[in-house]
Amino acid sequence: MESVDPGHLVETAEDGWDMGEREGDWVDLTAQFIVKAHLGEIPEAALETGRLVLMDCLGVALAGSEEPSARIARSLVPEAEGEDGALVLGTSIRSQAEQAAWANGVAAHALDFDDTSRSMEGHPSVSILPVAFALTESENRSGAELIAAFLVGYELQAKLGRVFGPLLRAAGWHSAGVLGTLGAAAAGSRLLQLPAKETIQALGVAASMASGLGANTGSMVKSLHAGNAARNGLIAARLCQRGFTSQRRALEAFLSAFSGSKGVEEIALSQAFEQLGRPFDIVAPGTDIKLYPSCNYTHPAIDAALAIAGEDGFSLAGIKTVKCAIGSRGRVLLRRLPATGLEAKFSLEFCVACALAHRGVDVDSFRDAEVSRLAEVMGRVAVEEQWPESGDPIPEATVTVTWVDGTQRSASVVHPKGSVCNPVARSEVEAKYHRLSARVIREDAVEESARLLGRLETESSIRPLMSLLQRR
């Protein structure tokens, strides 16, 4: 009789399900990193950027909580009984951590005003901040644990993005929804203090819950992706804390299915994951902080248009044409005339028209009514693709305004303000936090919350902070 080891699972044909196991690889490296990265060993640069990004994204989430997408989402969220649960930001609702994370993820991305990871070419924080806040609050963990969970969640997403972000986008996916789910599971596993084995299980569960179509850009669903990623990652961690099982191979299948590629590049993966935290991706290549609540591909043109609009003697009257030449990576923005404010965030015509007409681009610039109000100015904006361009992931832009009297003014921007090559000062991020959070919370709570966010890792509980983040 043949002897068989029932534990030995072998590979199946390529169109089959595969229950096979592999030896130590990037999965183990990742789990070890998630479990073990100690705040004391995290370089000050990563910590400082982490604090700054948390403050930035929190302000965006507070202001975002007033958007229709966030309001509708949280109307489905029931209040938790008793003291358990977590705050739905910018409200007085406390809900189950999963539900609060969902509502807060939608709010965080509702304005498209949150930071962008260069490695992901997408939004890393909107899925992990909600998990970090909801679990830190409901489990009453410390500010230090919150930051550590946020940083490991960010790092996992960014390193995944580095390996297969472009494939993901080309296949039609929105990275914040897809990679965000794994980042959220990492942050959740960390805050629930899962061991490495359960962390791997949680990542495998999350891999089967990741989703989000790029084609829903310009609709409320784009922000829903962030909420779903947050909630699903948190649920994955919670399930595995209680013994839920996934297949380890799900992680490799995740890379394969979402990249549309059968062969995942093992070497690239291992190399990327050996570098977890060396350096932290949030430091290098870094994260772009947005100064305008629109697609960051529109930011160079906005900066250029604002420069022109700020010059002495500028007048909107008598403008004949506005030529906007954008680097070829910006071709996704070509000919995108919007019908709604959410679509306007991805319209170069609208963003340039708005910068010229209002000499500023902010949250209220993207109301639906503004789209028709600026139709005439938009009609004068002509966008074209230019060659060559810099190697920067954000496409450079040149805006040229020509008046009927023949006058012409032009401005070019390669690195928009807030991007890693043209970074904003801490004070500018603080000013953005003040401006956005003051739309929702009390003025004294703005001051006090900013102070607490600046020294978050020294707070033994974040509950005092959370009490400041309720609607005034």
Next chain:
Amino acid sequence: MESVDPGHLVETAEDGWDMGEREGDWVDLTAQFIVKAHLGEIPEAALETGRLVLMDCLGVALAGSEEPSARIARSLVPEAEGEDGALVLGTSIRSQAEQAAWANGVAAHALDFDDTSRSMEGHPSVSILPVAFALTESENRSGAELIAAFLVGYELQAKLGRVFGPLLRAAGWHSAGVLGTLGAAAAGSRLLQLPAKETIQALGVAASMASGLGANTGSMVKSLHAGNAARNGLIAARLCQRGFTSQRRALEAFLSAFSGSKGVEEIALSQAFEQLGRPFDIVAPGTDIKLYPSCNYTHPAIDAALAIAGEDGFSLAGIKTVKCAIGSRGRVLLRRLPATGLEAKFSLEFCVACALAHRGVDVDSFRDAEVSRLAEVMGRVAVEEQWPESGDPIPEATVTVTWVDGTQRSASVVHPKGSVCNPVARSEVEAKYHRLSARVIREDAVEESARLLGRLETESSIRPLMSLLQRR
């Protein structure tokens, strides 16, 4: 000055997000069908099969509620306050409809004992039954509305499966998770009585929430896919009832992203969707009812092994080899020696060993302990791929048992019992419902619920039925 229509959205480059709109097509056909299909116009054959499948899947869900995956999932589900909400099947917990649908979806697929659509090559009911029950209960709609919602949800999934089910599987996805989310959104939209426009929006939201990796087969995540699909589809409908927006093009992007194919076949799509309900896919090509709680690809071999084990003079002692030849579609089952009961559901070696050793294959056959207990018998089973095979989607099997004394017995099965070419009688489905539901609910509730399920379309409220489906 150029005149621009801000409502005119045009196509972007192929790697971009696309906010473009199209004229009437399969999306409109689908929405019209979901909104308008009247029970009075649904043929009796579809209605009768629908009732039968509902009873079958409900029994499976009740028994499944005792499985570890279902228990862990519902441990995260909070009870709803007051009388609102829906029953978590097989318990006394009432929760928000979204949450109940989630828990019930996991329970419904926990045993892998539910029906299989030929067009999907997957599980259509486990994502839509939970939505149909939870919303019918919480909104206090009628049994007729429940069946209609179930049938339109089933039909949408099946027709989608017909167009791109094989591509979906090849790309690494589990159809119950992916297509199930759209089916659940359809059922949810129908029960919430959304107009066609909002139904299209809901499908677009659901398209961005669909997920589920085939690689998680053999773990608890496979059943989680059904729960997620149910909850997400329901949430999509609820969100759009309240004004949430998606992009219409998301539906086409959904097909493209999950099939790994840039060019969705428009003609095939339109042809498939013109045939919505003509006939109902649940009637033709039909749905397979499972008599064993394992992958239906194992069923021909189980039938063959049971035939041999049922012959006079059969003895497990002295068996030298068990040869199991399976049609080439069954190659996904080759060399799948399991470590757990969940993996055993996808192991031909285990299923054949179990059929021979126990002369039966049922829920308790797939306990983890059985896997090691049957290791010795499994060790004698050799599986091989055979050519040619029938055109049936389920791979045929021939089992040949050889004893040490040279005796040999062989049996071949092309269409296993329960499959559409070898259908079970209504009485057999009722017997399965009795057997499975009696594991959880009171004996008199078994009788009474079966009676109500048999005439569901005449019930003005399903709340009396739901009260019978609580834990005894």
